[in-house]
């Protein structure tokens with residue numbers, strides 16, 4: 001099978017390309033390098049031993065996207081990662097998010113329909129659940145989104161549902177919890193541009209000396225140690241879930257045209273637990289301080305993952321220790337080379 005990966009130079013896309021190629025799939029990738037670098041493709045080639053079939057395409061450019069897809073009519077399925085993902089930026093620049101995340105998805109679906117490509121795996125997010133009581137399963141209510149970014153994920157799921165009813169499209173929407181860590185080679189990983197919004201890159205950047213101090217936003221939450229709880233999933237486990245989703249589509253295991261799965265570990269870890277785990281695996285004492293709560297932070301969220309286990313035959317294999325160690329090795333690799 002031939003799989004098109006949009007956003008293939010990005011964090012999750014690049015790890016997914018490795019696992020797809022390992023599983024024997026042919027892969028094509030597109031990206032506009034809005035949040036990634038061409039060097040990712042060279043590093044993917046080093047890991048896989050193959051040149052990545054890549055073209056620079058912006059999914060907002062409908063004509064260019066259609067031209068590309070029409071020239072590759074043998075694509076069997078698309079994995080759609082390309083999007084902007086910074087929650088805070090989406091509040092300041094909502095139209096950027098609606099244009100890219102929603103408009104880009106519409107362009108992609110139109111191009112796929114014209115080329116008779118009728119299988120798609122979509123990157124959704126646990127953010128669609130807002131403040132749900134964990135463990136959160138796929139039937140949890142979807143409240144009004146708290147940010148334009150979250151709204152784009154809700155809207156795209158609705159568009160995909162509608163399109164799957166209107167034509168012969170099969171959809172797997174994957175709601176990721178908190179992806180962290182990096183490939184064991186330390187050749188690919190997350191490259192946050194500017195100040196990271198997420199905990200783990202902030203930890204590793206503080207440990208390496210790029211940031212002076214890590215602020216823990218609040219230690220007076222109703223959790224055992226007072227800090228917020230999240231479900232941290234290793235990016236390689238996440239990548240493997242995409243392979244499982246493609247297998248699920250290929251083997252027609254679905255019972256409905258639109259299927260949705262949570263991707264998490266099913267385990268919640270507090271901010272302080274993550275910090276302690278990092279210190280233990282890296283041997284580095286982290287400079288952190290407790291600050292006030294941050295507006296908009298949910299107290300605790302972690303996934304119920306039974307559906308993915310039962311239907312996709314997938315569950316996570318990697319521990320929090322492996323997440324933190326690989327993130328640290330990646331941060332050190334960035335510091336010692338010119339990966340970007």
Ligand SMILES: NC(=O)c1ccc[n+]([C@@H]2O[C@H](COP(=O)([O-])OP(=O)(O)OC[C@H]3O[C@@H](n4cnc5c(N)ncnc54)[C@H](O)[C@@H]3O)[C@@H](O)[C@H]2O)c1
Pocket residue numbers: 006007008009010011012013030031032033034035036057058059060080081082083084085100104123124125126176177178179
């Ligand atoms: N990382 C997370 O914490 C997380 C959590 C839940 C969901 N997601 C979703 O997963 C997907 C991948 O996230 P990621 O962490 O790999 O992000 P990323 O920014 O590393 O990767 C996205 C890639 O898409 C590319 N891109 C953006 N707009 C594009 C466009 N118009 N045309 C072509 N390429 C474009 C970027 O250059 C980047 O390489 C996104 O849809 C994101 O919303 C991510």
